[in-house]
Amino acid sequence: MPYFDAASATPLHPVARQALLAALDEGWADPARLHREGRRARLLLDAAREAAAEAVGCRPDELVFTPSGTRALHDGMAGALAGRRRVGRHLVVSAVEHSAVLHSADVLKAAGGEVTEVAVGRTGRVDPGTYAAALRPDTALAVLQSANHEVGTEQPVAEVAEACRAAGVPLLVDAAQSLGWGPVEGPWSLLAASAHKWGGPSGVGLLAVRKGTRYAPQGPVDEREGGRAPGFPDLPAVVAAAASLRAVRAEAAAEAARLRALVDRIRDRVPALVPDVEVTGDPAHRLPHVVTFSCLYVDGEALLHALDREGFSVSSGSSCTSSTLTPSHVLKAMGVLSEGNVRVSLPRGTAEQDVEDFLGVLPRVVAEVRAHMEAPAAEPVEERTEEPEAGELVVDSLGKRCPIPVIELAKVIGNVPVGGLVTVLSDDEAARLDIPAWCDMRGQEYVGEAPAERGTAYRVRRRA
Amino acid sequence: MPYFDAASATPLHPVARQALLAALDEGWADPARLHREGRRARLLLDAAREAAAEAVGCRPDELVFTPSGTRALHDGMAGALAGRRRVGRHLVVSAVEHSAVLHSADVLKAAGGEVTEVAVGRTGRVDPGTYAAALRPDTALAVLQSANHEVGTEQPVAEVAEACRAAGVPLLVDAAQSLGWGPVEGPWSLLAASAHKWGGPSGVGLLAVRKGTRYAPQGPVDEREGGRAPGFPDLPAVVAAAASLRAVRAEAAAEAARLRALVDRIRDRVPALVPDVEVTGDPAHRLPHVVTFSCLYVDGEALLHALDREGFSVSSGSSCTSSTLTPSHVLKAMGVLSEGNVRVSLPRGTAEQDVEDFLGVLPRVVAEVRAHMEAPAAEPVEERTEEPEAGELVVDSLGKRCPIPVIELAKVIGNVPVGGLVTVLSDDEAARLDIPAWCDMRGQEYVGEAPAERGTAYRVRRRA
CATH class of the missing domain: 3.40.640.10 (Type I PLP-dependent aspartate aminotransferase-like (Major domain))
Incomplete structure (x- = not known):
C-alpha cells in the first residue's frame, strides 16, 4: 500500500x-x-x-x-x-x-x-x-x-x-x-x-x-x-x-536522484493525464521527494478519500481537509489554486511501480470525484443554446464550500456575453484563492472582490 | 547488578x-x-x-x-x-x-x-x-x-x-x-x-x-x-x-506490599548496621519503594562511587553530587542531615537478595569512606588527654567542602570544656544544614549562625 x-x-x-x-x-x-x-x-x-x-x-x-x-x-x-x-x-x-x-x-x-x-x-x-x-x-x-x-x-x-x-x-x-x-x-x-x-x-x-x-x-x-x-x-x-x-545522509545523493526522477515523472505526466490541473512549486529549486498539484472542480477531501480507497496515502492543503476550513496558508501566499489539492511526498525507497500505479489511477479518480460534484466539462466555455442572459449575473454560493462556488461560476460564465460580468457571492475562504486561480486557468478576467451583505462578492468578466 | x-x-x-x-x-x-x-x-x-x-x-x-x-x-x-x-x-x-x-x-x-x-x-x-x-x-x-x-x-x-x-x-x-x-x-x-x-x-x-x-x-x-x-x-x-x-497498576497492590517490606528492612536495619545514620522521610506516609538516609562524616559523591563499584546504583541529595554544590532543597526544607545522603528507590521486581546484598556491603563501604575522610570515631565525644582549650575555639573550614567542616567540628568539640563554644567558619552551603543536624544527632547545642568576614560563622556549645 x-x-x-x-x-x-x-x-x-x-x-x-x-x-x-x-x-x-x-x-x-x-x-x-x-x-x-x-x-x-x-x-x-x-x-x-x-x-x-x-x-x-x-x-x-x-x-x-x-x-x-x-x-x-x-x-x-x-x-x-x-x-x-x-x-x-x-x-x-x-x-x-x-x-x-x-x-x-x-x-x-x-x-x-x-x-x-x-x-x-x-x-x-x-x-x-x-x-x-x-x-x-x-x-x-x-x-x-x-x-x-x-x-x-x-x-x-x-x-x-x-x-x-x-x-x-x-x-x-x-x-x-x-x-x-x-x-x-x-x-x-x-x-x-x-x-x-x-x-x-x-x-x-x-x-x-x-x-x-x-x-x-x-x-x-x-x-x-x-x-x-x-x-x-x-x-x-x-x-x-x-x-x-x-x-x-549516506544514502542521500543516490536516493535524491532516484526520487527526483519519480517526482519529475509526476510533474510531467499529471497535467497530461488529468485536465485542469495546476502543478505548484518551483520547477528547479525543489526537494527531491515532494510534488503538489491542484485539480479544478475537485473537493480535496473527497479526492483524498478516493485515493485512500485506491491504496494511496497523500496529503492536501485544500480548505475542506483542514479543521479551520481555510486553504493552506502556503497555497494562499503563492496565489495558486487550492481546490483538489494533493501533496505527494515520496518516502525513501518508494518503488517506481507505485508511482506508475498512482499515475494509472489518478485520472479515473479525479474524473469520478468531478462527476460526483457535477463539475462542468473541461474547456472551452460551454455556450448555452438559450439566449445569453443580461450583461451581469449573480451566483449565490453562500453556505457552499469549495469547490462548489467555482463550479457554479464555471457553469454560468457561458450565460453572459463576452465582456459581461458574473458576480459570485461566497462565504467560503477558499473562493478568495480559487476564483482568481480559475480565471487565470480559464483566461477569464478577475475583476476583484468587495464585501457583500453576506460573505464576499467576487466579480469576473468573461473574456472568451 | x-x-x-x-x-x-x-x-x-x-x-x-x-x-x-x-x-x-x-x-x-x-x-x-x-x-x-x-x-x-x-x-x-x-x-x-x-x-x-x-x-x-x-x-x-x-x-x-x-x-x-x-x-x-x-x-x-x-x-x-x-x-x-x-x-x-x-x-x-x-x-x-x-x-x-x-x-x-x-x-x-x-x-x-x-x-x-x-x-x-x-x-x-x-x-x-x-x-x-x-x-x-x-x-x-x-x-x-x-x-x-x-x-x-x-x-x-x-x-x-x-x-x-x-x-x-x-x-x-x-x-x-x-x-x-x-x-x-x-x-x-x-x-x-x-x-x-x-x-x-x-x-x-x-x-x-x-x-x-x-x-x-x-x-x-x-x-x-x-x-x-x-x-x-x-x-x-x-x-x-x-x-x-x-x-x-494491575500489579501495584502486590508489588507495593512486597517492596514496602524490603524498604522497611532497609529503614530498620541501616541504623543498626551503620553508626551515625539518619533515616529521613515519613515512617508511615510514604511511597512503597523509596528510602533515604544520610551518613555523618561521609562524602556523598565518594559513597555513591563506592557503592557503584560494589554494583549498587543509588542517588544522592548531597551537595557534592549536585552541579551547584548545594544540598537538595528537599533535605534543606526538612532540616535533616545532607552529608553522605543516599536515596534507595527500588524498581518493580527488585529481588530480596539484592536488598540483602546491599545491607551486607553498606557498613563496610561507609566505614571505608569515613576512614578515607579521617572521620572521628562514633560517640562519645573524644576527650583530649591534654588540657581543654579556652572557652571558645575557632575552626577555619573555609574552602573545604562537605563533610569536612562537620568532621573538623567533631574533632575539636572535645577540646573545649562543657559549656564552651566552637565556631566553625565555612563557605560551604551544606554546613548550614549539616552542622545543626550534627548537633541534633550528638546532643550538642546549635547556637546559630552569623555572617563572617569570609563565609559564615556557625556556633556550637558543648553540652556533653
Missing part, C-alpha cells in the same frame, strides 16, 4: 529502529546521574549529539535535542528574540513558513512586537533581495525555511543568510524538510529540525544555536541540554534520531 | 516495550491526517488517551500527553496561572516540590507574581492546615506533589485538595512519583505525571485539566492535544506509556 505522505512523517528507518531497540536497553537511565547506568546513558547522549552536530554542521555544544521540531522552533525563536530584545522586537519571516513559526510570530505580535511576512512568488520562493529589504535596524530575528513543507520549493537560504549576516541579524533556518538530504549552507545562526521527517522517531527535534548568537531561553529551564530544553531527555529516541540521520 | 534509582528512571516495563514495538509499526504516522496510516495512528492515540484517563481518574478529553513530566508541570502551571490571572498572581507550593515546579514559581516571581512556599515538617510532610492557611483571595494556583521524589514522603493531597476546593483555588497535583501505584484521591483540578517513572518510556508526560478549571495555554500552540501541547506527538511512546500504566 503506497504511502506518499513522507513530508508529514515517515516510517522508522531500519537503522533508527535498530538504534532505538539497543538504546531502550542501554539508555533508559538518567544521563545526569553518577551511577553506571547514568554514565552509560551520558555516553550515548554525547555520541548522539556529536553525530547530529556533524550532520548539521555545527559544534556539539551548539546543539540540543528538543521534544519535536515544533518545540525547537517555538523555543528557538523565543530564545533568539529575547536574546536581542534590546536591539528591537521586529521579526522577519517568509509567508510560507511552517505554522510553528507563524504561531511564534503571533505570540510576538500579541506581546507588542512587529512581524514582517516576506511575500513569495508563484512558485513559493522568496526573492533574496526582497527578504534582505525587510531587515531593519530593530530586527531581532529572521526566520526562513530551507524548503517548503507543502510544495517542496527550496528557499535561497545561503543568500538570505549572507544578507542577514551583513545586516547583523541572526537567521534561524527551519530545516525540517531538508536536513535528511544535506546540511544547510550559508552563515545561519540558528537551525531547527525534526527527526521523524528523515526516518527518525517522533519525539525528537534539534535546535542548533551557533556560538556568538545572543540567546536567552524563555520560560522555566533546568540543567538539561545546557539550559535550553528542559525535561528528562528521550534518550533512546535521540540515539535513534542521530543514527538514522547519519544513515539517510 | 542491582539498580536502586527507580525514582529517577526505571528500565522499560516489558509491556511498555511490547507496546512500543507494535506502535513503531502501527503508529508512526500523523494522527491528524485523513489517510489510513493517519486514521490508524488516531485510533491508537485515542485508545491510549482513554486508558491513561481511566488510570488517572479523569475524562479522556481532560487529558493531554506532553513531552515529559517536567513540561507537563511547566505548561500546566503556566496555563493555570494565566487562566486565573484576573483573580491574582499568587501561587502556593510546598517547599519540597520538584524543581520543575520551583522553576515555574521563579518565572512567576520574575514576572511580578508572588509565591508562598509552605514549609514541611522534619519528615517532609506538609501540614494540611498550614497549607490551607497559605491560600489567599488572590491565589491563582496551588501545587502539591502526591509524594516526594527524594524521601518518599506522601503528602496529604486529598485534604489539601478539599481545602483548595473550599477556597475556590485550583490544585495542581504533581503525581510523578505515585501514579504508577494508584490514582490521586481528592478533588484536584490539574494533575501532572511522567511515564518513565512507572516503567513507561521517556518522552511522555501527562497533563490532566479537569473541566471547569480555568486554563489558558501559554506560548505558541497548535491544534495538537486540544491546543495544550504543541508539536508532533510521540505516539509510539504514548501508546507504550498508557499500556505500561495499566500493567503496573
Whole structure:
C-alpha cells in the first residue's frame, strides 16, 4: 500500500529502529546521574549529539535535542528574540513558513512586537533581495525555511543568510524538510529540525544555536541540554534520531536522484493525464521527494478519500481537509489554486511501480470525484443554446464550500456575453484563492472582490 | 547488578516495550491526517488517551500527553496561572516540590507574581492546615506533589485538595512519583505525571485539566492535544506509556506490599548496621519503594562511587553530587542531615537478595569512606588527654567542602570544656544544614549562625 505522505512523517528507518531497540536497553537511565547506568546513558547522549552536530554542521555544544521540531522552533525563536530584545522586537519571516513559526510570530505580535511576512512568488520562493529589504535596524530575528513543507520549493537560504549576516541579524533556518538530504549552507545562526521527517522517531527535534548568537531561553529551564530544553531527555529516541540521520545522509545523493526522477515523472505526466490541473512549486529549486498539484472542480477531501480507497496515502492543503476550513496558508501566499489539492511526498525507497500505479489511477479518480460534484466539462466555455442572459449575473454560493462556488461560476460564465460580468457571492475562504486561480486557468478576467451583505462578492468578466 | 534509582528512571516495563514495538509499526504516522496510516495512528492515540484517563481518574478529553513530566508541570502551571490571572498572581507550593515546579514559581516571581512556599515538617510532610492557611483571595494556583521524589514522603493531597476546593483555588497535583501505584484521591483540578517513572518510556508526560478549571495555554500552540501541547506527538511512546500504566497498576497492590517490606528492612536495619545514620522521610506516609538516609562524616559523591563499584546504583541529595554544590532543597526544607545522603528507590521486581546484598556491603563501604575522610570515631565525644582549650575555639573550614567542616567540628568539640563554644567558619552551603543536624544527632547545642568576614560563622556549645 503506497504511502506518499513522507513530508508529514515517515516510517522508522531500519537503522533508527535498530538504534532505538539497543538504546531502550542501554539508555533508559538518567544521563545526569553518577551511577553506571547514568554514565552509560551520558555516553550515548554525547555520541548522539556529536553525530547530529556533524550532520548539521555545527559544534556539539551548539546543539540540543528538543521534544519535536515544533518545540525547537517555538523555543528557538523565543530564545533568539529575547536574546536581542534590546536591539528591537521586529521579526522577519517568509509567508510560507511552517505554522510553528507563524504561531511564534503571533505570540510576538500579541506581546507588542512587529512581524514582517516576506511575500513569495508563484512558485513559493522568496526573492533574496526582497527578504534582505525587510531587515531593519530593530530586527531581532529572521526566520526562513530551507524548503517548503507543502510544495517542496527550496528557499535561497545561503543568500538570505549572507544578507542577514551583513545586516547583523541572526537567521534561524527551519530545516525540517531538508536536513535528511544535506546540511544547510550559508552563515545561519540558528537551525531547527525534526527527526521523524528523515526516518527518525517522533519525539525528537534539534535546535542548533551557533556560538556568538545572543540567546536567552524563555520560560522555566533546568540543567538539561545546557539550559535550553528542559525535561528528562528521550534518550533512546535521540540515539535513534542521530543514527538514522547519519544513515539517510549516506544514502542521500543516490536516493535524491532516484526520487527526483519519480517526482519529475509526476510533474510531467499529471497535467497530461488529468485536465485542469495546476502543478505548484518551483520547477528547479525543489526537494527531491515532494510534488503538489491542484485539480479544478475537485473537493480535496473527497479526492483524498478516493485515493485512500485506491491504496494511496497523500496529503492536501485544500480548505475542506483542514479543521479551520481555510486553504493552506502556503497555497494562499503563492496565489495558486487550492481546490483538489494533493501533496505527494515520496518516502525513501518508494518503488517506481507505485508511482506508475498512482499515475494509472489518478485520472479515473479525479474524473469520478468531478462527476460526483457535477463539475462542468473541461474547456472551452460551454455556450448555452438559450439566449445569453443580461450583461451581469449573480451566483449565490453562500453556505457552499469549495469547490462548489467555482463550479457554479464555471457553469454560468457561458450565460453572459463576452465582456459581461458574473458576480459570485461566497462565504467560503477558499473562493478568495480559487476564483482568481480559475480565471487565470480559464483566461477569464478577475475583476476583484468587495464585501457583500453576506460573505464576499467576487466579480469576473468573461473574456472568451 | 542491582539498580536502586527507580525514582529517577526505571528500565522499560516489558509491556511498555511490547507496546512500543507494535506502535513503531502501527503508529508512526500523523494522527491528524485523513489517510489510513493517519486514521490508524488516531485510533491508537485515542485508545491510549482513554486508558491513561481511566488510570488517572479523569475524562479522556481532560487529558493531554506532553513531552515529559517536567513540561507537563511547566505548561500546566503556566496555563493555570494565566487562566486565573484576573483573580491574582499568587501561587502556593510546598517547599519540597520538584524543581520543575520551583522553576515555574521563579518565572512567576520574575514576572511580578508572588509565591508562598509552605514549609514541611522534619519528615517532609506538609501540614494540611498550614497549607490551607497559605491560600489567599488572590491565589491563582496551588501545587502539591502526591509524594516526594527524594524521601518518599506522601503528602496529604486529598485534604489539601478539599481545602483548595473550599477556597475556590485550583490544585495542581504533581503525581510523578505515585501514579504508577494508584490514582490521586481528592478533588484536584490539574494533575501532572511522567511515564518513565512507572516503567513507561521517556518522552511522555501527562497533563490532566479537569473541566471547569480555568486554563489558558501559554506560548505558541497548535491544534495538537486540544491546543495544550504543541508539536508532533510521540505516539509510539504514548501508546507504550498508557499500556505500561495499566500493567503496573494491575500489579501495584502486590508489588507495593512486597517492596514496602524490603524498604522497611532497609529503614530498620541501616541504623543498626551503620553508626551515625539518619533515616529521613515519613515512617508511615510514604511511597512503597523509596528510602533515604544520610551518613555523618561521609562524602556523598565518594559513597555513591563506592557503592557503584560494589554494583549498587543509588542517588544522592548531597551537595557534592549536585552541579551547584548545594544540598537538595528537599533535605534543606526538612532540616535533616545532607552529608553522605543516599536515596534507595527500588524498581518493580527488585529481588530480596539484592536488598540483602546491599545491607551486607553498606557498613563496610561507609566505614571505608569515613576512614578515607579521617572521620572521628562514633560517640562519645573524644576527650583530649591534654588540657581543654579556652572557652571558645575557632575552626577555619573555609574552602573545604562537605563533610569536612562537620568532621573538623567533631574533632575539636572535645577540646573545649562543657559549656564552651566552637565556631566553625565555612563557605560551604551544606554546613548550614549539616552542622545543626550534627548537633541534633550528638546532643550538642546549635547556637546559630552569623555572617563572617569570609563565609559564615556557625556556633556550637558543648553540652556533653
